[in-house]
Amino acid sequence: MNLVFMELKAYRKSLIIWSICMVLGVYSGMVKYPTYSSDHAANDVLQQLPRTMRALFGMGSLNVSVMSGFFAFLFSYIVLAAAIHAGLLGSGIIAKEERDKTTEFLLVKPVSRTMVITAKLMAAMLQLVVLNALTLAASFLFVAAYNKGKDISVEIVLLFATMLIIQLIFLSLGAFLAARMQRSKTSGAVTASLLFGAYILGKITDLTHHLNVLNLLSPFKYFSTGALVDKQELSFTAVLLSLLLAVLLAAGAYYFYKKRDMNN
Template sequence: MNIFLKELKSYRKSLTFWSIGVFLMVASGMAKYAAYSSSGQSINDLIADLPRSLKAVMGFGVVDLSKISGYYSLLYIYLLLMATIHAAMLGASIIAKEERDKTAEFLFVRPVSRNTIVAAKLLAAFTNIAIFNLVTLVSAITLIEKYNSAGEAVNGEIVLTQVGMFILQVLFLAIGSALAAVKKKPKTAPSLATGILLLTYMLSIAIDLNENIEWLKYITPFKYFEAKNLMLGSGLEPIFITLSVILTALLLVATFIFYKKRDLNS
């Protein structure tokens, strides 16, 4: 319990900054939506002539951006990137921090097993991403309600997107922690985890550009819970939930196994 509380305290400031950032992201996004709506311009008309590749990179899909639900599905892509980057970096740094800060010897001389230490750290990280997700949810519902002049019912869809986001947060948290446990130089794990995340995101864009490689959607988590499907399509698909759970479980098992075996640099 002491390790859990210590880790929560260590990442309190970081969580505060990330939470403020995601709130400002939602606020600025909805303010832009309000500005377009009040000007009488159709967002769909503004982007109609953009190249297909640019639309894919910026997240313009098949949704109606003149509706607040369609606009939020675009904004959700950037919120998802923020959430998963935060989770991946957190998962890597919380496992690697003892070696990075040269405090491993201080921690591991205590009569506590490595598995207990890793479990406490992961629980603290899980709590952090849960709070981040809750802040995102409250920010989205509150600000969309403020700018939802058409009275469109979207709260249920927003909750659904946040469920998908949370599953991916946990997955990337596990990716980060597994990398930190496996690598001989764990302090490089946060940057590597972020690199893997961005690579899978770019792959999801490539899939949008080329239908012939759609089968690759199973290896990029950013295709698992797309807003256009969650809000306007099939919702949470069991195959992607199952795949996410299996991958997360394997990565967490790897974290415990490899961290227990590694020689710690103090």
């Protein structure tokens, strides 16, 4: 427990900054909603945009003139930010001991490496939940302030549930790379590259349906935001497989961290 507490303390500042940025992000996104919805003129223009353009903006087939569509559109950026946080946190929390050369302090204590990873992942997961919950709360608040139509509380909760799963995937990916890579210091950069790669891949598959199989490589596409806001549906299989992916990556992190030579 001392380790969990220590990690939480070490990341306190970073979590506060991320939280503020997320809340501000939601706010600044929601402020624009009236222009999209009020006179429908903006929406008409947007509807006339070529499909590729709409896809690139992240709207796809969403109807951004109503709150559910607009929020889903905004959410695609929220989830990107949360994923970046999770990926960097996952790689950083593992790699920092070697980066700061503190392995000779921590790993000669009477704790196993398994316990070290468990404590670090627990501390990280707690941070993911806090960031998710605060962003969720901010979303409720600002949606309520601007929404004049149908209540979308269920949609919001479902969206943030998928976000938590995506956060978990990238957390595990970051931790896995930090434990696996020879030079763990660079794992943050690699995690971020993979993350952006996955994001861009998701954009590409939005443009054309021929490449949909590539969506397997992009956690951002594991959950269909469209179906979620239209039918309030969340695929149980997608949830299960995504969680399985996160667990497998985390198991890999344990495996490779135990085998690792701590050379500093």
